[in-house]
Amino acid sequence: MPASYSRFSGGNIGRLAGLSDGVFAIAMTLLVLELHAPVVEAIHHQSPIWESGALDAEQALWQALVLLAPKLLAYFMSFLTLGIFWVGQQTQLNQFERVNRHLTWIHLAFLASVSLMPFSTALLGEYIDYRLALAVYWLNLLLLGLMLLASITYGHRAGLLKADVDHHIRLAHRRRIVIYQVLYAVAVALSAINTYVSILLIVLLQLNSAIAPRIWRLSSF
Template sequence: MEQRRTLYHRIAGGSVDRLSALSDGIFAVTMTLLVLDLHVPVVEEVRRQRPMWADGATEPERALWSALTHVGPSALAFALSFLTLGMFWMGQQTQLNYCTRGDRQLSWLHLSFLLGVSFMPFSTALLAEYMTVRLALLVYWVNILVLGLLLLACLRYSDRAGLLREDREPGFAGSLRRRIVVAQALYLVGVVLACWNTYVGIGLIVVLQLNSAFAPRITPFDRF
């Protein structure tokens, strides 16, 4: 029995392709769930025709515009989380693309990472509902921090276990590790700024996400 158990542990989770396919599915569902918190405002005045105001706007248009401003926090949180998940999806896929094979430990590390991904709709909804409350941003940041730490753990384990391709570029693991650490440190700066003004802290995080997405060739922003 012990020999069979050891054999199972050696062969379990060996397919990187299956792990990548599962990750794609979870990311796709999670990123889709984010938009469900965006609801079309229901304003009774919009359903009735009213005379135009002096500036050409009707009363329904004014009422709808006022209602749309209340959707702003949810839209901001949605865009922020979509960028966040896109960044982590790309980081995970980069690691998996450089893995020649997997094993049981690596699979569970990535599954733990995906568990953190599945919490994003909750932390996003909390942030959207309580945008000006520091605790809501703190919960959101903890979610991002956990994702970063788990992705870093996946990288360190795959490197130490010899699961990475031998023909990888020199300094591949170090470059990814530095990118994760620097990004998490800057997110912490955003949370600290949020103690003064939550919108400023969130704004910094949005800028960091946009920098990660577009990767401008401007020093030092091209380093992460």
């Protein structure tokens, strides 16, 4: 009987992890490309520092840096986002005994969401006061979470998990994803008040995700 291609394709965990590392590295690098040193005409045409006008140029540079703050904020938030989801994916891959073609494509869809992060970050940085820009960013977060949830769910149903990955471990994966996605949705809903309120809450959630297990020992969250 002829062998089915689906039975043996896309089954290398190491290659999948290597591809993921590369995509995350590129996405993280692309984030910073939206940060450009401000060009201030007053500085390029200023007099020497001891002559009049130098202080005005210094103030102009400060003002230009303040205008760059929304993009810096979006960059910081997205770098945290990608770091958190990289850790999340690597944690999941460590739970798999093997992968198959379907699980590989789930993770490729996850990586497609990762590659969208520079775009959603640039949009938010440019239009940080607009709820639509924040909604697009949130949809990116939602896609990332849904793909990780699909991964652990499918892996269990297909019998791809290691023998020591019990119900409690699987539940911890799902609970963490669902809780944070719900909280992200709540944060975005607060954009009805102000988009900066939403962004502040998202950043706080990300910081909690990154450091809480070491400081507050909230490993169940």
